[in-house]
Amino acid sequence: MGTLFPALYDFFMKPLEKRKFISIRRKLLNNATGxxxxxxxxxxxxxxxxxxxxxxxxxxxxxxMTNRAHENKKQAIVPIEIVQVGAEKLPFEDNTYDTVVATLVFCTIPNPEMAIQEMKRVCKPNGTILMFEHVKMQNPFLSKLQDWLTPAWKKVCDGCCLNRETENLVKQNGLKMVGKEEFYNGLFIALQIRNIKEEC
Known part of the structure; x- marks a missing residue:
């Protein structure tokens, strides 16, 4: 994990965040509870x-990244605890959380399927999973362009994959989508998911 990308991340993302992303995030996170x-x-x-x-x-x-997160933590109106750990092996009990949130992160997780399984595990039965991600586009030319750019992009952007098929991963792992919005011709998607599983 490099030090340059975290230092530049907010600077380069700021125009997109101010123009569109912040409203997408706010709308999505309004569905978070508990x-x-x-x-x-x-x-x-x-x-x-x-x-x-x-x-x-x-x-x-x-x-x-976490070093830079403390300023935003000061602006929060709810208690926030930051834990330095990866998404593929979460140190939490089954059925712990009412809501699990992932925004612009599945592009960089080394094993996204394992992370989806972990989300399911720690989220309560009938709990909510909220995702905002960039994904592989449906347009054949643009999707091939994403495939072509991804090897170099990963090196520059801390492992970010432009061609992740995150929506397919959600479906393949038995999660039930109850809401979906697309942005920028399907490059970005926001998903509301219900964690359907039997009570333990």
Whole structure:
């Protein structure tokens, strides 16, 4: 995990965040309730947006990101705990969280399927999973362009894959989508998911 990317992340993302992303994040996070787990919280851009929740546990494996998250933590109106750990092996009990949040993180998780399984495990039965991700586009030319660019992009952007098929992973792992919005011709998607599973 490099130190340059975390330092530049907010600077380069700021125009997109101010123009569109912040409203997408706010609308999505309005659906969060109870005890919340946020995967890959990065620099903590979501922290000030949480409203009617009890507590947020935010995990982030890159210490250079978490160092930059504390300023956003100060702006939060709900209690937030930052834990330095990856998404593929969460140190939490089954059925712990009412809501699990992942925003612009599944592109960088080394094993995204394992992370989806972990989300399912720690989210309560009938709990909510909220995702905002960039994904592989349906347009054949643009999707091939994403495939072509991804090897170089990963090196520059801390492992970010432009061509992740995150929506397919959600479906393949038995999660029930109850809401979906697309942005920028399907490059970005926001998903509301219900964690259907039998009570333990």
């Amino acid at each position: 005890d919340v787990l946020e995967l890959g919280s990065g620099t903590g851009i979501n922290f000030p947006l949480y409203q009617d929740v009890h507590h947020v546990t935010a995990i982030e494996p890159n210490p250079n």
